[in-house]
Amino acid sequence: MGLNDLHVALGGKMVPFARYSMPVQYPAGVMKEHLHTRAAAGLFDVSHMGQVILQPKGSYEETARAFEALMPVDVLGVKPGRQRYGLFTNDAGGILDDLMFANRGDHLFVVVNAACKQADIAHMTARLSGVCEVIPVTDRALLALQGPQAETALARLVPEVTAMKFMDVGVFGDIWASRSGYTGEDGFEISIPMDRAKDFAVKLLDMPEVMPIGLGARDSLRLEAGLCLYGHDIDTTTSPVEAGLTWAIQKARRAGGDREGGFPGAARILRELAHGPARCRVGLRPEGRAPMREHTPLFAGNAALGEVTSGGFGPSVEAPVAMGYVPAAYAQIGTKLDGEVRGKRMAVTVAAMPFQPTTYKR
Amino acid sequence: MKYTKEHEWLRVEGNLVVVGITEHAATALGDVVFVELPEVETQVAEGDDVSVIESVKAASDILAPVDGEIVAVNEKLSDNPSLVNEDPLGAGWFFKMKLDDLSVLDQFMDEDEYNDLIA
Numbered sequence: 001m002g003l004n005d006l007h008v009a010l011g012g013k014m015v016p017f018a019r020y021s022m023p024v025q026y027p028a029g030v031m032k033e034h035l036h037t038r039a040a041a042g043l044f045d046v047s048h049m050g051q052v053i054l055q056p057k058g059s060y061e062e063t064a065r066a067f068e069a070l071m072p073v074d075v076l077g078v079k080p081g082r083q084r085y086g087l088f089t090n091d092a093g094g095i096l097d098d099l100m101f102a103n104r105g106d107h108l109f110v111v112v113n114a115a116c117k118q119a120d121i122a123h124m125t126a127r128l129s130g131v132c133e134v135i136p137v138t139d140r141a142l143l144a145l146q147g148p149q150a151e152t153a154l155a156r157l158v159p160e161v162t163a164m165k166f167m168d169v170g171v172f173g174d175i176w177a178s179r180s181g182y183t184g185e186d187g188f189e190i191s192i193p194m195d196r197a198k199d200f201a202v203k204l205l206d207m208p209e210v211m212p213i214g215l216g217a218r219d220s221l222r223l224e225a226g227l228c229l230y231g232h233d234i235d236t237t238t239s240p241v242e243a244g245l246t247w248a249i250q251k252a253r254r255a256g257g258d259r260e261g262g263f264p265g266a267a268r269i270l271r272e273l274a275h276g277p278a279r280c281r282v283g284l285r286p287e288g289r290a291p292m293r294e295h296t297p298l299f300a301g302n303a304a305l306g307e308v309t310s311g312g313f314g315p316s317v318e319a320p321v322a323m324g325y326v327p328a329a330y331a332q333i334g335t336k337l338d339g340e341v342r343g344k345r346m347a348v349t350v351a352a353m354p355f356q357p358t359t360y361k362r
Numbered sequence: 363m364k365y366t367k368e369h370e371w372l373r374v375e376g377n378l379v380v381v382g383i384t385e386h387a388a389t390a391l392g393d394v395v396f397v398e399l400p401e402v403e404t405q406v407a408e409g410d411d412v413s414v415i416e417s418v419k420a421a422s423d424i425l426a427p428v429d430g431e432i433v434a435v436n437e438k439l440s441d442n443p444s445l446v447n448e449d450p451l452g453a454g455w456f457f458k459m460k461l462d463d464l465s466v467l468d469q470f471m472d473e474d475e476y477n478d479l480i481a
Contacts, residue, residue, distance in 0.1 A: 291395065
């Protein structure tokens, strides 16, 4: 990793993550890093994520159509300079990965999860190589700068970013920026050549607004924002409808839409859209201060309902927060359930997400 | 003050022993967000899980260092668990135990020995 030396120099506590060595926290600690990101700006190294270019052999539209056939998502409707959240589904309607993709005029730029990137690249190569080159981008770092002062800080180095709105993408010299992130805050993701990344990161970190942020706070920030972590809250056994990701399934791909269905698992996904899923991902607010972590079993009386898929303490919410799956009959906001923590049943209430209001610049 | 291999400190206070976790342990755990305290007036045996400490990262057990009776707990930790990080050797204490014989504490490390352990 190009930025490994920098993390160590900053005092990052390094841990293995998806075959990479990543900083779980810096000396400030998870709590301060989290709160700083919500108050000012936090810099995250997310270079382990997969960056992929889909370079059309023919027209852009032909590639976009083929890419659209992998997801229940409207790809053709994404205008140049815009990005959208997407999901690769399997034939059973489960989720292979979640991702971001951008229309960059003559090609698509895709960012996928670290743990899934080899499988995703193989999947795209198998399904798309007739119409485009699937090109993994391996010589670039990916940084995320998140928080209310992210724009102020980044604009000192890349003034053009002030004109961007949520989910815009832009190419500024050798910097590829998008106004997006995974913290619920306004902010940017910045792809930059690996050999320039350290200098760029150091320039940002020298600014008074910016603090380095590790994986620990990245997780608590995305949890408060109600965002799914692949492999925990969503995986091949959960459908996008169960996961509450129906907002990512645009009208064009739904029943009666211009390009209805035609994606892996369409039968199940369209059925669940019409009739509702058997179970739902819900937000959970445990009573008291004890966190309910991943795999905490959930009950209604003696009935085992499911389990927590992500949970911890929300530093901005100042209380424990969690998400998990329960049968649809128990998914109503306000439903009182129990979670079993260390053999004891503790009260937990189904709650709306996000737990922390988002501040995207729309 | 005495120290255990589980990074707890033990301080004699009259005929009682006050138990907490060391600064080294508090730093390693990270920001403490929840402490589950034992019930008072319970008999515990050495090595029993008597308390749970939850940091932003994970849950860890606090073990009874010796046999004895829990006679007091630090209720302030319920509302303000960050005391464990702010003042681990003082206001961040966990519980007080009554022992039959304080000489069992002789088996534990003194400060120099503990500092060697964590060095």
